[in-house]
Amino acid sequence: MSIKSLISEIQNAFEGVKLDGGISLNMAEYADSYEYDKECLKRAANDEKENWQNISSEDIENCTVTFCFTDLRGFKFYIPAYMCWALRNFDKSHSCSIDSTIYAIDPDHFIFKETPFNELFNSQQIKALCSFLEFAINNGDFFDDIVANKNLKKIRILLKN
Template sequence: METGRQCMVTGVGEPIIEQADYVMRQEPDNIANAKAAVREAFAGVTLGGGVGLSEAQALDDYASNEVRAACRAGDEKNDWAAIPLKDLNRHSGSPAFLDAEGMRFHLPAYMIADLDGDYRHEFATYLRGCHETFSLLTPLQRNAVEMYLRAISEKENLPSCQDDIERALEEWVDSARSPVSD
């Protein structure tokens, strides 16, 4: 009788498992392609004079110039891939306070963390509006952002997150069609 129950449970779950296998087979290629596009497009990007991750948090906290400078001193400036995941998760509100240089530098780190499933917050909201924040992105970098949005739109998302992802994707596609004004 125990065996019968196991067969019954297995029989009931097979369609779900097959569906999950199909979804999982599709997803990794899109995620892997998006990650490769992000790494290629943002290779060699440095922070320059842009706002750093901890510095952005200091801006959010209305910190003094001295505190802001101290925060900036500890920020990664040369290799976005070296930014610790814990810092990305700890400073989940920082993208709202990044300037164009800061966004160009931190954007790939956030996207890769999200694609890997390691970012614990919603990132797509920071990709909506604020076109000046993305003014320094090259066409290759813009394409990588679009690939990221397409890849995460295919993942299992909360409805509110899915809505932000779809709206962000729509804005990125629309902006690609529109000429950039100088």
């Protein structure tokens, strides 16, 4: 699958997903700073909340702890933005955001303890997540293909049950 086709699949699957009161990028960064970095708090007032496709590349590249400090609504809002960003930048960026996206797409991620992975995402979204992991596996020079493969297997097992 081409990068363009995969980005289109992700965009279609997550169309209309909003932050809906979830924890935003800069609030996640603020939490990571133990609520010390007041600049994050100021930037959070301007975080995109309506259309994940409007999140800046700079924010995604620099906000590397999002999936550790956001909530379910934030996770669902940010994962398509991070996947699309990773697909556009994997061969030119050294940001941890590329692999942290792969690490986040894990049904065993702590965020899914109360609401399971397959209940948060619909079938079209799960397909897009799996397609992204497959792309990462096939491009192991740029992605953590070992973890991508492990997470893809976990998702497939989850879907069989």
